[in-house]
Amino acid sequence: MASITRASVSMPSLSTSVNQSQRRISVMNSVSFPVSGRSMIPSLRLQRGLQVCCAAKQETVDKVVAIVKKQLALPADAAVTGESKFAALGADSLDTVEIVMGLEEEFDITVEEESAQSITTVQEAADMIEKLVEK
Amino acid sequence: MLSFLRRSMLTREPETHLWYVVPDEVKSAPLLSKYMELLPQSERDHVLGFRGDQLQKSALLARTLVRTTIARYQVDGHLDPRSLRFKRNIHGKPEVEWETKDGFCPPPLQFNISHTSSLVACGVTMNSLIGIDVEEKRRRTKNNILAFAKRYFTAHEVEHLNAIPDSELQQQEFIKLWTLKEAYVKALGKGFSSSPFNTFTIRVNTAAQESFCLNQASSGIAVETLDSPQNLTNNWQFALLELMGSHYVAICLERQETGGAGKAFPIKLTARKTIPSVEDELVSGTNAVVTIGGSVTQF
Numbered sequence: 001m002a003s004i005t006r007a008s009v010s011m012p013s014l015s016t017s018v019n020q021s022q023r024r025i026s027v028m029n030s031v032s033f034p035v036s037g038r039s040m041i042p043s044l045r046l047q048r049g050l051q052v053c054c055a056a057k058q059e060t061v062d063k064v065v066a067i068v069k070k071q072l073a074l075p076a077d078a079a080v081t082g083e084s085k086f087a088a089l090g091a092d093s094l095d096t097v098e099i100v101m102g103l104e105e106e107f108d109i110t111v112e113e114e115s116a117q118s119i120t121t122v123q124e125a126a127d128m129i130e131k132l133v134e135k
Numbered sequence: 136m137l138s139f140l141r142r143s144m145l146t147r148e149p150e151t152h153l154w155y156v157v158p159d160e161v162k163s164a165p166l167l168s169k170y171m172e173l174l175p176q177s178e179r180d181h182v183l184g185f186r187g188d189q190l191q192k193s194a195l196l197a198r199t200l201v202r203t204t205i206a207r208y209q210v211d212g213h214l215d216p217r218s219l220r221f222k223r224n225i226h227g228k229p230e231v232e233w234e235t236k237d238g239f240c241p242p243p244l245q246f247n248i249s250h251t252s253s254l255v256a257c258g259v260t261m262n263s264l265i266g267i268d269v270e271e272k273r274r275r276t277k278n279n280i281l282a283f284a285k286r287y288f289t290a291h292e293v294e295h296l297n298a299i300p301d302s303e304l305q306q307q308e309f310i311k312l313w314t315l316k317e318a319y320v321k322a323l324g325k326g327f328s329s330s331p332f333n334t335f336t337i338r339v340n341t342a343a344q345e346s347f348c349l350n351q352a353s354s355g356i357a358v359e360t361l362d363s364p365q366n367l368t369n370n371w372q373f374a375l376l377e378l379m380g381s382h383y384v385a386i387c388l389e390r391q392e393t394g395g396a397g398k399a400f401p402i403k404l405t406a407r408k409t410i411p412s413v414e415d416e417l418v419s420g421t422n423a424v425v426t427i428g429g430s431v432t433q434f
Contacts, residue, residue, distance in 0.1 A: 071277055088184050088185050088190075090187070093317060093327070094270075094276070094313060098278055101286060101287075102277070102278075113287075113328065113332065113333070114331065117326070117328045
């Protein structure tokens, strides 16, 4: 249930963040979303691509958090969540690039510099990773 | 400061003023509260959004330094730093939003700010676009330098770093290159995505044959973009300074005019350490500010 909830929360932002994959946007448009939660579930199960691209898996977020904590030398128990902004945690531009490099190694992806600059939170990094991993 | 404006309009030599604050030297809680009061609510919220006292303090000092510094350069007498409004240009570069009163001609003041936890700096010029970046000399990357450079810098820069046999010097040279590249992108003001680091090369001409590194004033620094002919990127000139023996400060300025045969005038630099509204100390020309690259005269 938690993943459904997260999916429904991140839907509004999906159309702005998913600007590279036209296929996913058209999938989203073709599915009608009824208001009641119960009838949403079968629709999402049918659209497997949709379920994954709605929000990053917790596992991905956790890995991003670990990399961020390591780069910024934060204590293991520091409160870092999806909403945490890199800059607010003390990351300057060199830290941010190093974080992206760490993510590239961890997930075996390549992040274009243009995309790297638009990542400002843990969640944004995790969402971007998931999109790139799928390719 | 009025003379700065007059001089800049009369001469062709680029003049830059560097103002900086050392956060560790600002300890008074009442003073920090006073600084907070200079900021509009939105900037106070932004400062408080940083995690922890040290980050909040340097964010506060950055906003304070920008406001109090720009206020010093007003032609029509004293300007309250609180009254300054800032906006971002279409690419996100911060600028002053001047009031358009009748007969008020906003000064062609350009500024740029950079900060680390241990230093906050603001560079000011008249007319020339400016970008500055500061970094601790001893900053270490978590990744291997050459691996990082191969991923993000250009081939020429990787070669330059690779040629440095001593790993400590190589680390420092990396930081120097980083600050120079940052300063250039910030001077351009178009955002990092329009100038990824691997699309332009910082070329260093070291005077001494045996020296690979930027370590003296005679070292020339130039930028070359991969997709433009060389002559277009002669629009920019650089200075690299070692501040207080602990930090590198890179300054990139738009060239207004050249001297004879396309040669640039040296940058006239004045540097002042400040505790805003408390004291200023002129430090250019002392060993607190050492030019290690670019053509600079300090006064």
